Amino acid sequence: MAVFALPPFPDLSIGPDMDLQLALIFLQQGIASGLVSGSVYALLALAIVVIFKTSDVPNFAQGEVFMAAGYVALYLFVFQKMPIWVVLPATLVVAFLAMALFRRFVLDQVAKSAKDLVYLVIATLGLSYVLKGLVRRTGFGDTPRSFPALVPTDSIMIGQASVTMLDLAIFGTAVTVMAAFFWMFNYTKTGRAMRAVGMNPKAAQLVGVDLRRCHMLIWGLSGVISAIAALLISPKILMTADMGSIVMLAFAAAIVGGFSSLPGAVVGGFVIGIVENMVGLFISSRAIVLAPFLAILIVLVLRPQGLFGGKLTIKKV
Amino acid sequence: MADLLEIDGISAAYGRIQALSEVSLKVPEGAIVALLGSNGAGKSTTLNTVSRLVPVTKGRIRFAGEEIQSWASHKVVSAGVLQVPEGREVFRDMSVRENLDMGAYRRSDAAGIRRDLDRVFEYFPKLQERLQQKAGTLSGGEQQMLLIGRALMAGPRLLLLDEPSLGLSPVLVQQIFAIIERLNKDGLTILLVEQNAAIALGCSTYAYILENGEMALEGASAQLRQDDSVRRTYLGG
Ligand SMILES: Nc1ncnc2c1ncn2[C@@H]1O[C@H](COP(=O)(O)OP(=O)(O)OP(=O)(O)O)[C@@H](O)[C@H]1O
Numbered sequence: 182m183a184v185f186a187l188p189p190f191p192d193l194s195i196g197p198d199m200d201l202q203l204a205l206i207f208l209q210q211g212i213a214s215g216l217v218s219g220s221v222y223a224l225l226a227l228a229i230v231v232i233f234k235t236s237d238v239p240n241f242a243q244g245e246v247f248m249a250a251g252y253v254a255l256y257l258f259v260f261q262k263m264p265i266w267v268v269l270p271a272t273l274v275v276a277f278l279a280m281a282l283f284r285r286f287v288l289d290q291v292a293k294s295a296k297d298l299v300y301l302v303i304a305t306l307g308l309s310y311v312l313k314g315l316v317r318r319t320g321f322g323d324t325p326r327s328f329p330a331l332v333p334t335d336s337i338m339i340g341q342a343s344v345t346m347l348d349l350a351i352f353g354t355a356v357t358v359m360a361a362f363f364w365m366f367n368y369t370k371t372g373r374a375m376r377a378v379g380m381n382p383k384a385a386q387l388v389g390v391d392l393r394r395c396h397m398l399i400w401g402l403s404g405v406i407s408a409i410a411a412l413l414i415s416p417k418i419l420m421t422a423d424m425g426s427i428v429m430l431a432f433a434a435a436i437v438g439g440f441s442s443l444p445g446a447v448v449g450g451f452v453i454g455i456v457e458n459m460v461g462l463f464i465s466s467r468a469i470v471l472a473p474f475l476a477i478l479i480v481l482v483l484r485p486q487g488l489f490g491g492k493l494t495i496k497k498v
Numbered sequence: 499m500a501d502l503l504e505i506d507g508i509s510a511a512y513g514r515i516q517a518l519s520e521v522s523l524k525v526p527e528g529a530i531v532a533l534l535g536s537n538g539a540g541k542s543t544t545l546n547t548v549s550r551l552v553p554v555t556k557g558r559i560r561f562a563g564e565e566i567q568s569w570a571s572h573k574v575v576s577a578g579v580l581q582v583p584e585g586r587e588v589f590r591d592m593s594v595r596e597n598l599d600m601g602a603y604r605r606s607d608a609a610g611i612r613r614d615l616d617r618v619f620e621y622f623p624k625l626q627e628r629l630q631q632k633a634g635t636l637s638g639g640e641q642q643m644l645l646i647g648r649a650l651m652a653g654p655r656l657l658l659l660d661e662p663s664l665g666l667s668p669v670l671v672q673q674i675f676a677i678i679e680r681l682n683k684d685g686l687t688i689l690l691v692e693q694n695a696a697i698a699l700g701c702s703t704y705a706y707i708l709e710n711g712e713m714a715l716e717g718a719s720a721q722l723r724q725d726d727s728v729r730r731t732y733l734g735g
């Protein structure tokens with residue numbers, strides 16, 4: 182099966198004579214770096230999947246929400262010189278409100294006049310352009326910038342992998358946020374109602390769930406998760422108005438995880454992060470862009486429903 | 499007795515399809531009232547206007563003296579109007595226990611919820627045995643029981659039952675209706691939608707017959723059982 186043969190890159194960093202010691206170091210470094218970038222993919226994939234599970238809509242604006250949240254933080258912190266303990270909660274509140282209000286005043290309105298879900302998907306595409314346009318207009322996105330790191334970026338060694346305190350903070354925060362979200366989703370009354378809405382919105386209404394409020398809450402939380410991802414990664418990258426394109430990797434993560442499973446989204450995020458880093462280390466940094474597709478291809482060939490997807494079912498229309 | 503539910507000249511439409519035109523009916527407190535009619539007559543639509551899933555274009559709906567035709571669906575549930583929908587509308591991937599907990603979604607009186615859970619187990623001992631089983635893997639009869647149990651968990655005053663006999667074996671239909679009558683004896687008011695006219699006329703005191711979205715006939719159930727046209731059309735001779 183040579184359908185996916187990589188072109189022969191001249192800068193192959195591994196050859197038959199590459200020594201085992203180096204391969205082991207690469208392996209450890211790939212996993213460590215993969216878990217860090219994977220944290221961001223996992224958060225974004227989680228934000229996408231929780232919306233998809235409950236609204237049946239892939240939110241194509243998730244990357245731009247992530248990007249815009251980063252710029253809100255940058256604006257408040259760097260340009261308005263607000264203290265960080267104001268900037269962080271303010272950014273999360275803005276992200277929550279933006280998404281909740283989008284759900285309430287755009288999507289609910291679109292859904293009222295058009296039954297087809299396609300229109301909702303188009304509305305999310307519209308949001309992505311609006312957010313990108315807004316950031317471009319402000320001009321803050323013209324010069325690529327980095328958000329100042331709040332945590333020291335000195336390297337430390339874990340095993341034979343070199344990571345920074347910032348990396349550890351990113352990973353630790355992401356895992357904590359995801360754990361808190363799982364707990365909310367699986368073990369609280371509100372979370373149970375969200376799952377109910379995803380399984381059967383009509384039945385949820387018949388037991389008294391306020392569908393509109395529930396959707397606003399879900400979209401708002403999904404915005405908060407994306408904003409956290411932005412706050413975590415923006416010290417490590419150059420922010421531009423296009424940084425939202427990273428969401429492709431989150432979609433890849435969601436697909437790998439089965440697209441309707443929250444644990445799947447998280448594991449998928451880490452898988453994509455690690456595969457990406459491994460490809461970069463062992464094959465070529467130029468092949469990195471192919472990594473997510475490689476991961477999707479392998480997973481879907483072996484397990485068409487994704488790592489955590491349930492049985493394949495034909496959806497009732 | 500006073501009417502707990504009063505539907506007064508309601509119309510409803512799905513886009514251009516007129517589903518109900520000027521339908522009226524009354525459910526006295528403590529009664530079982532049957533709403534009959536063939537496929538597509540508008541029975542489910544009537545229940546859904548009361549549950550506020552389908553908007554009315556005309557007319558009023560009163561529950562316990564309050565006009566509810568413009569309320570949100572969750573407010574109607576809080577007021578004590580619970581629908582047991584047709585088909586198997588359980589939360590498939592949740593356990594039986596979680597489905598029952600969802601029934602109590604709008605309540606916060608822990609003691610009352612506990613009491614109602616015990617009551618549900620009394621009516622449906624089967625559910626207690628299957629508490630951890632996923633609702634989607636229950637048999638059709640068990641799912642119907644779960645749906646009724648879920649509605650009971652809300653502490654309803656009025657139960658809107660949509661075709662509880664649908665797709666069940668004769669033995670199970672007997673069982674379910676025995677429980678429906680027991681619920682009514684224990685004080686619950688019931689509006690019962692059925693295609694199985696024989697059994698519905700048997701357990702109700704008053705009945706309405708819908709045809710093409712209009713009320714065609716109404717009367718005391720005992721009388722309708724004797725009515726020639728009803729016998730021909732709905733009781734098979
Ligand atoms: N969601 C909907 N969209 C469009 N038309 C609908 C919808 N639901 C019901 N209808 C139409 O409204 C009419 C009444 O339907 P309804 O479901 O109330 O009938 P019913 O008496 O409950 O029938 P059944 O015994 O088959 O359940 C039918 O003509 C049906 O096709």
Ligand SMILES: [Mg+2]
Nearest residue numbers: 541542543584
């Ligand atoms: Mg029906």
